[in-house]
Amino acid sequence: MLTKEQIAKRIAQELQDGYYVNLGIGIPTLVANYVPAGMSVTLQSENGLLGMGPFPTEQTIDADLINAGKQTVTTLPGSSFFDSATSFAMIRSGRVDLTVLGAMEVNDKGDIANWKIPGKMVKGMGGAMDLVASAQNIIVAMQHTNRAGQSKLLSELSLPVTGLGCVKKVVTNLCVMNITPQGFELVELAQGVSVQDVKDATQGRLRVSDNLTEIATS
Amino acid sequence: MNKICKNADQAVSGITNDMTLMLGGFGLCGIPENCIAALARSKVSGLTCISNNAGVDDFGIGLLLQNRQVKKMISSYVGENAEFERQLLSGELEVELIPQGTLAERCRATGAGIPAFYTPAGYGTEVADGKEVREFDGKMYIMERAFQSNYAIVKAWKGDTEGNLVFKGTARNFNPMMAMAGKITIAEVEELVAPGVLDPNEIHTPGIFVNKIFLGIDYEKRIEQRTTQEL
Numbered sequence: 001m002l003t004k005e006q007i008a009k010r011i012a013q014e015l016q017d018g019y020y021v022n023l024g025i026g027i028p029t030l031v032a033n034y035v036p037a038g039m040s041v042t043l044q045s046e047n048g049l050l051g052m053g054p055f056p057t058e059q060t061i062d063a064d065l066i067n068a069g070k071q072t073v074t075t076l077p078g079s080s081f082f083d084s085a086t087s088f089a090m091i092r093s094g095r096v097d098l099t100v101l102g103a104m105e106v107n108d109k110g111d112i113a114n115w116k117i118p119g120k121m122v123k124g125m126g127g128a129m130d131l132v133a134s135a136q137n138i139i140v141a142m143q144h145t146n147r148a149g150q151s152k153l154l155s156e157l158s159l160p161v162t163g164l165g166c167v168k169k170v171v172t173n174l175c176v177m178n179i180t181p182q183g184f185e186l187v188e189l190a191q192g193v194s195v196q197d198v199k200d201a202t203q204g205r206l207r208v209s210d211n212l213t214e215i216a217t218s
Numbered sequence: 219m220n221k222i223c224k225n226a227d228q229a230v231s232g233i234t235n236d237m238t239l240m241l242g243g244f245g246l247c248g249i250p251e252n253c254i255a256a257l258a259r260s261k262v263s264g265l266t267c268i269s270n271n272a273g274v275d276d277f278g279i280g281l282l283l284q285n286r287q288v289k290k291m292i293s294s295y296v297g298e299n300a301e302f303e304r305q306l307l308s309g310e311l312e313v314e315l316i317p318q319g320t321l322a323e324r325c326r327a328t329g330a331g332i333p334a335f336y337t338p339a340g341y342g343t344e345v346a347d348g349k350e351v352r353e354f355d356g357k358m359y360i361m362e363r364a365f366q367s368n369y370a371i372v373k374a375w376k377g378d379t380e381g382n383l384v385f386k387g388t389a390r391n392f393n394p395m396m397a398m399a400g401k402i403t404i405a406e407v408e409e410l411v412a413p414g415v416l417d418p419n420e421i422h423t424p425g426i427f428v429n430k431i432f433l434g435i436d437y438e439k440r441i442e443q444r445t446t447q448e449l
Contacts (some may be wrong), residue, residue: 045388046318046319047244047245047247047388047391048244048388048390048391049387049388054447055445055446055447056446056447057446057447057448057449058446061441061444061446062387063247063439063440063441064247064248064375064386064387064388064389064439065387065388066244066245066247066388066441066442066443067388068244069443070244070245070246070247070298070442070443071443071445072441072443072444072445072446073445081385081387081388081390082390083322083385083390083391083392083393083394083395083422084244084270084318084319084321084322084391084392084395085322085323085325085326085394085395087319087322088318088319088322088323091319092319092337092338092339115315116315119307121303122296122303122306122307122313122315123295123296123297124293124294124295124296124297124315125294125295125315125316125317125318125345126294126295126317126318127294127317127318127319128317129317129319129320129339129340129343129345130317130318130319130320130337130339133337133338133339133340133341134338134339160343160344161342161343161344162343163341163342163343164341164342
């Protein structure tokens, strides 16, 4: 099984030189730590920063410089600040090349739920609905099952939907799956995880790729 | 016309019960701390607050929630406030959750004289309930309306007595659009200067949008997630 860091590291393999990338809160944020050496990737933070740098030191911390997860961050040479309307103009007009999000549920049609549990948890969608409605390339990073051990990869969502037919790929602690017209396609397995393990943990339609490989975690 | 107010209490003195307010900020970054404190002192109630977040339990808009001064919140993300969640789940507080980009664009439209626009965000979700849906070039969109807001309250880094504003870092966020969108706009600033001190090339919000301005004091600028690294 993959750790959170290993999930992030696997997603980082999807990055390409010159990409503008928006990383959600949680595991997606960790992807920034694994940008391949020599590759230039620009991080967009939807609260109004393009070119997000690493965390500051205690000496350089600035309350007026945070990311979308409300964490203190820094700028880099070439960074820019802008207002929220401009930020979502970038997102809706398709200029962000890759979006990595967490999810509560994904179904085999690529629909995603990640903003609300009726009657229990109401945090809001933040920028997630704008991102999933517009991004061409959306990868979900999440655990394969919830805390109760139930599958988060379903045939139908049980929670309110965030966006329809938008997820292209899911990377979990067990595997990598593409979303295809035939449902989930298992393409890579984590070390020590069997096809049967994935089948047991996946409630939606699942097909095993003819070219199934193991996720490189070294 | 003199736009200068002595302090926050004077700036918010025209705000009365049941008004709709826009409040700038993302999380606790770039929030109008002085005006929120003044509203909390004023005991004005029944407010509808349009703001991306609802503060935390004991800071930002959380202070107004604690005092039960807020009737309705219009926000995109409210996850950091337990009192908010309690009031919402118990039905004491009315809440409209809308996508962040839609919130920003609705503010922008309000200030730009645009009554409505189409966005793909929220299509197929409960956000689209009751809204006009329309297809453009093979993609589905929902119609979103501009807001009606009595006051907009923003926080800027620097301002001059003409009302021109400059924001700092990610404290800019919703402030420029909201500054354009209030029937009356109040700006609180960390530095208030004479006309001519700010470079016209670097003004983010032209003074025409700002009705009242004052020099804020004692900024706490609380940090929600203090993340650092050793070099």
